[in-house]
Amino acid sequence: MRSRTDRLSGAFFLVFGLALFFLVIPEYVEDPQGGNLSPRTMPYVTAWVLAVCGGLLMLRPTNHAAPDAGFFLKAAAYVVVLGGSIYAMSLVGFLYVSPVLALIVMLMIGERRPLWLGVGVVLMPAAIWFLVTQLLERGLPG
Amino acid sequence: MVDFSIILAGFVDVFTPINLAFVVFGVVLGQFVGAVPGIGPVMAMAIAIPFTFGLDPLPAIAFLVGVNKGGLVGGAVPAVLMNTPGTPDAAATAMDGYPLAQQGKPLKATKMALFSSITGDTFSDIVLITVSAPLAILALKMGPVEVVALMVFAFSIISGLMGESLTKGVIAAALGLLFSFVGTDPEHFTPRLIFGYWDLFDGLALPSVAIGMLAISEILRRMSETRRGEGKGLLVADTGKPEDRRVSFAEYWACRFTLLRGATIGTILGALPGIGSTAAAFMSYAMTKAASKEPETFGKGNLHGIAATESANSAVVGANLIPLLTLGIPGSVTAALIISAFMIHGMQPGPLLFENQGRLVYGLFGAMIMANFINLWVGQAGLRLWVKVVSAPEAVIFASALLLCFVGVSMATNGLFGVTVMLIFAVFGLLMHSFGYSLVIFIIAFFLGPQFEKSLAQAIALLNGNLLNIYTSPVAVALLALSVMSVFWFLSKRSNTAADTTNLGVPDGETLDQKHP
Incomplete structure (x- = not known):
C-alpha cells in the first residue's frame, strides 16, 4: 500500500519547482550579460530537477508514512514559543527571556519537579551568561 | 615530496597542555552527551562549533574531534543499559548489548563496546594518516572540469545511498543546492534570491542552517514525540561478580577477527561519501x-x-575524513560539521590543505590518535558515571540545548537575524525529516553548492563554452560515466536494499544511512 505522503510532497515539489522557474527566479535573480555562467543557470537547473523529481515521486511513491496531525500541532506550538522568544529577545534581551523560555519548554514537555525546573530556569541561563560574557567575552543575543 | 619535519611538528603540537586539555574536554563532553538519549555527538558538535570561535584552529578542531569520538563511545551506554541507543550508530549494539545487560553484565557489555570502539577507531585513523597525503597529491592534479565531474559523482552516490529513495535523495540535494545559491553569485556578484533582505547578501550562514536543521529540528522532533509521564526504560542491575564486570584479555582476543572485520568494513564504508x-x-x-x-x-x-x-561504527569516523581532507567533499553530516569548523578557522579543506597547512593537518591526526587513548582512559573511569547520566530528565536537556543553540548561532552570525534563519531551517528540517527527505544530503549539497557553481563556471571557460568538449578530460568522462552507472545501479538495487533493511531489524521508515538527526 503506497502512502499519500509522498504524493503530497511530490505535488508540492512539482508546483514549487515550476513556481521557481516561471515566477521567482525571473523576478529575484538578475541576468547580466557576459561571463561563462549566468546567475540564473544553476537555480533554473535545480528548479527543473525539483519539478521533475516531484512529478516522479507522485507517480512512484515510497511507503513512507508521515507522523500524525498531533505531532505537527505539538511541533507548531513549540515553534510559536521559540519564535515569540526570539521576538522578545529583540526587545528585552536574552538574559530576561531565557529563564522564561526554559520554564515554558520544560512545562510543555511535562517536567514538574521543582529541583529540575530550578536547574533549567536558574542554573543553565546563569551558566550560559558566565560562559559567554565572562569567559568568552562575547555578547548575548538581543 | 613529504616533509617529515612538518609531520613531526604537527604531531608534537598536540602535546602542548592546552591542546591536550581540549582533547580531554571534548572526549568527556562527547561521552557525556553520547550517553544522553536524544542529544548525541552530531547535535553536540553543531552546538559546540560557534563556541570554538575564540580558540586557535588546532585546539578547536581537536575539541570537536574529541566530541565526535567520545560521542560514539557514550552512545553505546544507553543502548546497552536501556535498549535506547544514544546515537543511531549504536542501534545495532543494543541487539546484543541489552540482552547481556539483562543477564546482569551491563559493565561487561559497555566495556566491550568501549574496547571495540577504540580498536576500530584507531585502525581507521592509521589508514587515514597513511593514505590521505598520497591521495591529496593525486587530487592536486585535478582541474575544474574533473572537480565538477567528481562532485556530480559524489551527489549521485550520496543521493543513492542515503534516504529511502533515489528521487527523494535528488530532491534533498537540489534543495541544498538551491539554498546555497542565495546571496551573491560567484561570477557577476549580483544578489540572488535575497528578497530584499540585505542580511542575506553574503548568503545563508552555515551555522544557522546546520544548527537549525541538525540540532533544533531534532530537538523539536523529540519534544513533539515525548508524552507526559513517559518512562525512560528500566535500568538493569549487575550480578556483582568481578568476572561479569570486566572484559578479560582472552575474551577480547577471541574477538580479534570480528574486530578486524568490523574495522575494515567501517573504514571502507567511511571512506565512501x-x-x-x-x-x-x-x-x-x-x-x-x-x-x-x-x-x-x-x-x-x-x-x-x-x-x-x-568496531565498525567507530572506524567510520577516521575514514570519513579521507574524502574531506583530500577532495574537500564531506561524506557525512559529521564531516560536514567538521568542514564548517575548518572554514570558520580559515582552513579550506581539499588537496591544497596538506600543502598550505600541513602542520595543522598532522596536528589534527595527532589529536585523533590522542583522542583514542583518552577515550579509553575516560571511558574506563567514566562508565559508571555515564550510567547515571542516562537518567537525566529530557526536559532540562532540551531546554538547555535550545538556549545554547540560540547563543551559539547569535555569536556566529552577529545577531538575532541568524537565530531567526536558524528557526526557519529548523521547521524546514522537521518537515523534511517527517516526509522522509535526508537532511544529511541537504547539508552536504548546501555546503558543496558554491564550490560546484564556481568550478562549473571555470570548467565552461576551459572547455571554450561547450560542455561537450569534456571528452578532452578522460578522468571527467570516467567519473560522469560512473555517476550514470551508479544511478542505474541504485535504481535496480533499491528494492533489494529495502528487503535487507527489514531483515536486519531496522524499524520501518528508517534506513541504513546516517540519517539521524
Whole structure:
C-alpha cells in the first residue's frame, strides 16, 4: 500500500519547482550579460530537477508514512514559543527571556519537579551568561 | 615530496597542555552527551562549533574531534543499559548489548563496546594518516572540469545511498543546492534570491542552517514525540561478580577477527561519501553473524555482536575524513560539521590543505590518535558515571540545548537575524525529516553548492563554452560515466536494499544511512 505522503510532497515539489522557474527566479535573480555562467543557470537547473523529481515521486511513491496531525500541532506550538522568544529577545534581551523560555519548554514537555525546573530556569541561563560574557567575552543575543 | 619535519611538528603540537586539555574536554563532553538519549555527538558538535570561535584552529578542531569520538563511545551506554541507543550508530549494539545487560553484565557489555570502539577507531585513523597525503597529491592534479565531474559523482552516490529513495535523495540535494545559491553569485556578484533582505547578501550562514536543521529540528522532533509521564526504560542491575564486570584479555582476543572485520568494513564504508556509520554497524553485525559457528547466540548477549558493531561504527569516523581532507567533499553530516569548523578557522579543506597547512593537518591526526587513548582512559573511569547520566530528565536537556543553540548561532552570525534563519531551517528540517527527505544530503549539497557553481563556471571557460568538449578530460568522462552507472545501479538495487533493511531489524521508515538527526 503506497502512502499519500509522498504524493503530497511530490505535488508540492512539482508546483514549487515550476513556481521557481516561471515566477521567482525571473523576478529575484538578475541576468547580466557576459561571463561563462549566468546567475540564473544553476537555480533554473535545480528548479527543473525539483519539478521533475516531484512529478516522479507522485507517480512512484515510497511507503513512507508521515507522523500524525498531533505531532505537527505539538511541533507548531513549540515553534510559536521559540519564535515569540526570539521576538522578545529583540526587545528585552536574552538574559530576561531565557529563564522564561526554559520554564515554558520544560512545562510543555511535562517536567514538574521543582529541583529540575530550578536547574533549567536558574542554573543553565546563569551558566550560559558566565560562559559567554565572562569567559568568552562575547555578547548575548538581543 | 613529504616533509617529515612538518609531520613531526604537527604531531608534537598536540602535546602542548592546552591542546591536550581540549582533547580531554571534548572526549568527556562527547561521552557525556553520547550517553544522553536524544542529544548525541552530531547535535553536540553543531552546538559546540560557534563556541570554538575564540580558540586557535588546532585546539578547536581537536575539541570537536574529541566530541565526535567520545560521542560514539557514550552512545553505546544507553543502548546497552536501556535498549535506547544514544546515537543511531549504536542501534545495532543494543541487539546484543541489552540482552547481556539483562543477564546482569551491563559493565561487561559497555566495556566491550568501549574496547571495540577504540580498536576500530584507531585502525581507521592509521589508514587515514597513511593514505590521505598520497591521495591529496593525486587530487592536486585535478582541474575544474574533473572537480565538477567528481562532485556530480559524489551527489549521485550520496543521493543513492542515503534516504529511502533515489528521487527523494535528488530532491534533498537540489534543495541544498538551491539554498546555497542565495546571496551573491560567484561570477557577476549580483544578489540572488535575497528578497530584499540585505542580511542575506553574503548568503545563508552555515551555522544557522546546520544548527537549525541538525540540532533544533531534532530537538523539536523529540519534544513533539515525548508524552507526559513517559518512562525512560528500566535500568538493569549487575550480578556483582568481578568476572561479569570486566572484559578479560582472552575474551577480547577471541574477538580479534570480528574486530578486524568490523574495522575494515567501517573504514571502507567511511571512506565512501554518503554511507555512514549506521550502515557499517549493521553490515558488520550481519557479516559476523553469518560467519559465526553459533549464529543462534546472536541477539542473546554475544560479545562478538557488540565487537562487530562498535568496531565498525567507530572506524567510520577516521575514514570519513579521507574524502574531506583530500577532495574537500564531506561524506557525512559529521564531516560536514567538521568542514564548517575548518572554514570558520580559515582552513579550506581539499588537496591544497596538506600543502598550505600541513602542520595543522598532522596536528589534527595527532589529536585523533590522542583522542583514542583518552577515550579509553575516560571511558574506563567514566562508565559508571555515564550510567547515571542516562537518567537525566529530557526536559532540562532540551531546554538547555535550545538556549545554547540560540547563543551559539547569535555569536556566529552577529545577531538575532541568524537565530531567526536558524528557526526557519529548523521547521524546514522537521518537515523534511517527517516526509522522509535526508537532511544529511541537504547539508552536504548546501555546503558543496558554491564550490560546484564556481568550478562549473571555470570548467565552461576551459572547455571554450561547450560542455561537450569534456571528452578532452578522460578522468571527467570516467567519473560522469560512473555517476550514470551508479544511478542505474541504485535504481535496480533499491528494492533489494529495502528487503535487507527489514531483515536486519531496522524499524520501518528508517534506513541504513546516517540519517539521524
